[in-house]
Amino acid sequence: MSIQETSGSSSDDSRRSGNGGKRRAGGAGGAGGGAGGGRFFGRRKSCPFSGSEAPKIDYKDVRLLGRFVSERGKIVPSRITAVSGKKQRELTKAIKRARFLALLPFVNDRAGA
């Protein structure tokens, strides 16, 4: 896929992901999205896209992509979803394409309960 695309959504999560990258190596679950500062050592799931039965990342598959997007519409970091680095990049590209095609929103202001 060699199309060059200017995407409107810049990675406004980059502030956070810098810290997450450092913590991940140490295995400390504290940065891993623990609610209220708890330690989470249980988040050791394997990448959902690895293995033979893995779904293919497709920008048209809104349902699949929607699982990796927060309630506000932001892309969830891989330290929470346990997606591998390579697949996270593919996923990000697919999500941004889907956003461009209005299959996914850029921001979900009106997301209710």
Added chain:
Amino acid sequence: MPYYESVFIVRQDIPSAQVEALTSQFADIVKAHGGEVKKTEQWGLRNLAYRIRKNKKGHYVLFNLDAPHTAVDEMERNMRLHEDILRFLTVKVDEFEEGPSVMMRRDEREERGDRPSRGGPRSDRGERSDRAPRDVVADAE
């Protein structure tokens, strides 16, 4: 010839018969430049995730193209100029998806209730990892 996948969105006011006419019009442009339209899919009138040019819905059409880049360029050029086309996206692919695409297959699949954990934090951003937990900071008062 390289494979392309193209999706475009037509304005909601256009009747679907006319959308199909538009579709075949673009298919003809591709053919005229030596390409082939391998698959056409109409996803129908869908809700857009956000408003595009004041439209809340749009007709989505998918093309699978086996065409030289000149044909694709010409098709895109026409789409760009056409008033009724809201968005288009053409992507180069290594191979085509067999059978109906994910959108069309959606009705067969059951609603999947399983959602992998999308992050424990209540708020969207979660706790800041470079800051001490809140109970420590409160002591400064």
